[in-house]
Amino acid sequence: TWTMLNIVEEQVDRIREQVGEKGRAICALSGGVDSAVAAAIVQRAIGDRLTCVYVDHGMMRKGETEQVRRDFEEVFDALDVVDAEAQFLGALEGVRDPEEKRKIIGREFIRTFEAAEVRVFGSLAPEERGDTAYLVQGTLYPDVVESGGGAGTSTIKSHHNVGGLPEDLQFELVEPLRTLFKDEVRAVGEQLGLPSTMVWRQPFPGPGLGIRIIGEVTRQRLDILREADAIAREELTRAGLDRDIWQFPVVLLADVRSVGVQGDGRTYGHPVVLRPVTSEDAMTADWARLPYDLLERISTRITNEVAEVNRVTVDITSKPPGTIEWE
Numbered sequence: 001t002w003t004m005l006n007i008v009e010e011q012v013d014r015i016r017e018q019v020g021e022k023g024r025a026i027c028a029l030s031g032g033v034d035s036a037v038a039a040a041i042v043q044r045a046i047g048d049r050l051t052c053v054y055v056d057h058g059m060m061r062k063g064e065t066e067q068v069r070r071d072f073e074e075v076f077d078a079l080d081v082v083d084a085e086a087q088f089l090g091a092l093e094g095v096r097d098p099e100e101k102r103k104i105i106g107r108e109f110i111r112t113f114e115a116a117e118v119r120v121f122g123s124l125a126p127e128e129r130g131d132t133a134y135l136v137q138g139t140l141y142p143d144v145v146e147s148g149g150g151a152g153t154s155t156i157k158s159h160h161n162v163g164g165l166p167e168d169l170q171f172e173l174v175e176p177l178r179t180l181f182k183d184e185v186r187a188v189g190e191q192l193g194l195p196s197t198m199v200w201r202q203p204f205p206g207p208g209l210g211i212r213i214i215g216e217v218t219r220q221r222l223d224i225l226r227e228a229d230a231i232a233r234e235e236l237t238r239a240g241l242d243r244d245i246w247q248f249p250v251v252l253l254a255d256v257r258s259v260g261v262q263g264d265g266r267t268y269g270h271p272v273v274l275r276p277v278t279s280e281d282a283m284t285a286d287w288a289r290l291p292y293d294l295l296e297r298i299s300t301r302i303t304n305e306v307a308e309v310n311r312v313t314v315d316i317t318s319k320p321p322g323t324i325e326w327e
């Protein structure tokens with residue numbers, strides 16, 4: 001629409017003014033809509049002086065990194081996909097505590113990002129580089145309000161996707177979405193012609209499946225959860241309910257086993273929890289009343305197709321008192 005076009009044009013002008021003729025910017029793409037739209041606007045303003053970095057920490061969903069790569073390569077000229085699975089999973093070895101997991105994941109994000117920053121800015125001669133390094137963030141209006149309006153141009157807002165960036169990373173922030181709400185960001189994304197998988201992606205936490213495995217995060221457990229999660233998402237999409245559901249976490253109770261029977265054998269496998277929720281803004285949420293036949297298809301397929309899972313449960317807790325994620 002006219003308004004969305006206006007927003008884009010206005011931001012493009014502002015960014016050109018801020019970054020100047022030579023300035024270079026870096027943007028950490030999470031795979032989500034906010035960082036994608038922010039980066040797309042900045043690219044309009046400064047072209048290939050923007051470098052996008054996407055970190056695959058090994059805890060993404062099935063096929064997700066490939067999807068993100070396909071979508072992003074279509075949109076962004078300079079895209080740096082970092083394979084950091086071994087680094088992240090190595091750092092998480094033996095860790096079971098949720099906050100400890102988040103801290104470690106945040107720290108590894110920073111390390112990966114610092115290395116990317118050196119690659120992008122470090123190799124340039126000072127006269128090519130400009131005096132300031134710019135960092136693009138997809139901060140929305142509700143984030144600004146929540147953090148007391150404090151995120152100025154010289155400080156780094158602790159962004160929950162990357163777990164907060166260290167003080168000594170000297171960046172100036174570029175935040176083209178600071179006045180927008182989520183639905184407006186989606187409208188801008190459509191206006192910019194971004195792929196609909198990007199624009200309509202449901203929120204997904206930065207730590208990824210790492211906080212949906214209750215217990216230690218291992219490659220094997222991630223593979224089990226990826227299969228179960230892929231089935232649930234596929235059936236939700238097939239039922240045409242993607243846009244009615246805010247998020248649909250699938251959680252693996254990796255430290256729990258329950259007895260089952262399959263064929264003529266007793267099994268001792270893991271339960272998974274389906275956690276479909278409806279929400280306006282993730283501050284509060286309600287458990288989604290998915291149709292029984294859909295739940296049945298998901299349950300049957302998961303227990304048939306994922307050998308290690310022999311029980312499927314549904315979480316019927318609203319937020320509050322529950323949170324959307326289990327960790």
Ligand code: XMP
Nearest residue numbers: 102160161203204205206207282323324325
């Ligand atoms: P909860 O579980 O607190 O989650 O109801 C609210 C929203 O935030 C997402 N979430 C996270 N996002 N890093 C993120 O980037 C995190 O550590 C994190 N924890 C929760 C969650 O998926 C939901 O959308």
